[in-house]
Amino acid sequence: MEQKLFVYNTLFRKKELFEPLSPPHVGIYVCGPTVYSDVHLGNCRTFISFDLIFRYLTHLGYKVRYVRNVTDAGHLEGDGGDEGEDKIEKKAKLAQVEPMEIVQKYTIDFHDTMKVFNVLPPSIEPTATGHIIEQIELVQKILAAGFAYEINGSVYFDVEKYSKNHDYGILNRRNLEDMINNTRDLGGQDEKLGKLDFALWIKAKPEHLMKWPSPWSLGFPGWHLECSAMSNKYLGKQFDIHGGGIDLMPTHHTNEIAQSMASCEKIPAKYWIHTNMLTVNGQKMSKSLGNSFLPQQLFTGDHSLLNKGYTPMTVRFFMLQAHYRSTLDFSNEAMEASEKGFKRLLNAISILEGLQASADGEIDISPLQKRCYDAMNDDFNSPVLIAELFEAARIINSVKDGKLKIDAENLTLLRKLMKEFVEDVLGLKNEQLANNDLPKVMDMIVNLRNEAKSNKDYATSDKIRIGLQQIGFQLMDGKEGTSWNKI
RNA sequence: GGUCGGAUGGCCGAGUGGCUAGGCAGAGGUCUGCAAAACCUCCUACAGCGGUUCGAAUCCGCUUCCGACCUCCA
Structure with a gap:
């Protein structure tokens, strides 16, 4: 059956007819969790929402490649902007374990939780630490294009320069001045040149555990970089749908677009889908x-x-x-x-x-x-x-x-x-209905009760029915016989 | 403070100009040994005040309240 599917595209703030770039293939990239603690119910809502979208597109007959990453490095604690500490590492130091131990624990937890909610696994689930090389290459491209600068071994994206011939606020609909004027001054020693600039590569402090060699320093990638690098690798410069929680839209996705535009002059996805909060x-x-x-x-x-x-x-x-x-x-x-x-x-x-x-x-x-x-x-x-x-x-x-x-x-x-x-x-x-022999046992009990009933022995039949009710089962007498339900 | 979004019946939640979802709760009825389930009927709301229109929950303006983002965040 031919279906005309309309999807709301955050990029244009309206519903649009869904036309894949190269049907019947559809590429979707969804920003996954940072595996530094248990996923809570709000996180789950997002992945359940995209599971619905994935399932429906598949149902319509599209060949969907669904990429959902796991952030296992480079994600910073909030209190100091790019100066902050790696979330995973902070937790690792606290628990005196290896960072990858934390990653492993919470990745398993995440997968278990998704399974319990009957969320289908994505086609590819790439990790940030598995794509350091791709991320370094992307930084090099952005540097070569002139939209980034290096200071003391760290590399920053130059938003002001980018904005001269690109619309930085294309997704979040905010103009540059507003963004600059309303960015909170976080007070930390900041080596960035512009307030809106964000880190592509961060030089690691000596005590930092998760770090990789790069042309600029022993360090780690900025958070926004991984999604650009990995979506490009598995779905190409342009793909159909990019999704995530709506809280990622103003900053994370805005920066992703800037990174892609700076490196290859393309907005990575045609449709931007954002799910709302619980x-x-x-x-x-x-x-x-x-x-x-x-x-x-x-x-x-x-x-x-x-x-x-x-x-x-x-x-x-x-x-x-x-x-x-x-x-x-x-x-x-x-x-x-x-x-x-x-x-x-x-x-x-x-x-x-x-x-x-x-x-x-x-x-x-x-x-x-x-x-x-x-x-x-x-x-x-x-x-x-x-x-x-x-x-x-x-x-x-x-x-x-x-x-x-x-x-x-x-x-x-x-x-x-x-x-x-x-x-x-x-x-x-x-x-x-999942697991057990309960239906057979219940059948037997129901038969016993029906015998009593046909003998008009209601004392016994009620004893059975009420007894079952007390331990959580409801019997229902109908024309076609007796059925039961767990209360 | 700036930007954006929201306010729907007792509760949750759809719905972008006329046809006024759905679930739960509540009321009445049918069925039934009782109970439960089911079915039928009822309860018909759109924060407030103006405006546009033949007609507004839906469009516009103002007011009030709430939230999100601006800082890591699904």
């Missing part, structure tokens, strides 16, 4: 504010802001119920609402498996299918898609209740629709 009580979730929780805390409910735990798929569903460009506010009430809604959807899907077709159907699924595609084609509008899926759930339940008839053709289409959109596109799965 908030708690209206404020951005972040480590520094202390309002972040780790996925594990969310699953167990072990956090002062949480009333109870929620499963990973419930959390994923909760996030997909909001559009990726909107802020999403976390609350227990909202989570509980999502938990119940998600359960309703899953319940309908399991009913769908056993549904019988009629010769004379009264419903046509194809308009519903079209609305599902329309929703996703409108800038990956998953909340609207989910609303349509609830319409599907209503149809499924009505057919089961015998209030609506569906023919074989439409039933097949409905099953295809639910499978493709719920599993493939939204990446939601039924966690309950």
Whole structure:
């Protein structure tokens, strides 16, 4: 099916028809995590959002190369601008371990977390430390083009010079004067010539552990450099989509564009997609504010802001119920609402498996299918898609209740629709069905109870039902027999 | 302080000029040994004040409140 997909491009602040540079191939680069601590739920939202985008593009038949980096070096602590200390190294000194030990620990944690959320792995996951040579080469190109200068073994990007014939604020829509005037004076001894200049290569202090030889000094790359070097290497000078959290847009992505323009006169990506923040009580979730929780805390409910735990798929569903460009506010009430809604959807899907077709159907699924595609084609509008899926759930339940008839053709289409959109596109799965022998055991208990019921021995049947309820299982008697659900 | 964005029913959250999503909660009903589920019906909101328009949650202006970025940040 041909689909016209529209995506919101931050570069032009509007939705645009998605036309890949060289179809059917699509290249996406997403800025990944800095692996110096556990990823919190806000970080997860971004990667779940891009997972949705990756999944949908793949579903549409594109051959997607999805590159998501891991920053394992060169990322500085904030309090001194480029004078700060490497985040990873700071942590390493604290724990008296090798920097790469920290990197390893939190990379594994990140991968585990992504897997729990059913986030598909990217096609390539390059690391900064694995691409030092490429980064040095890029610095050389920018120097050769005259947009950088070296001071005491460090190399800085010359924003003022670049701005003479380039629009530095093309992405963040701010003019140079504003940026210069409103840059906070951070007070540290700064060898940069211009306030907006940023480091491409930083000379390491003697005590610095992570450092590499370069033409300028024994040092390490500036943070913005890795994404330019690695996206160029794996996706080319120009590729289709560059993404990341919206907080990366004003500085990190602005500088990436400057680096690419300075070295090869090309804006690296055609479409810039930015995902919005997860908030708690209206404020951005972040480590520094202390309002972040780790996925594990969310699953167990072990956090002062949480009333109870929620499963990973419930959390994923909760996030997909909001559009990726909107802020999403976390609350227990909202989570509980999502938990119940998600359960309703899953319940309908399991009913769908056993549904019988009629010769004379009264419903046509194809308009519903079209609305599902329309929703996703409108800038990956998953909340609207989910609303349509609830319409599907209503149809499924009505057919089961015998209030609506569906023919074989439409039933097949409905099953295809639910499978493709719920599993493939939204990446939601039924966690309950995953592992065990529980269904067999439950079948036996249900049969025992039904025997009691047919003997009108309600004392026994209620004892079973209420007993199961107390340990977390709800029985439901219907026309087609008894079903059960975990509460 | 500067720049940008937001304010939707009890809660969450879609929606860029008329057709006024969806989920949760609440009310009533149907079904049912009971319970649960499901289905049907109801609850119809767009921060405030002006303006444009035949018509505005949606466009414009002002006001109030909130947030993000400007510094590492998904």
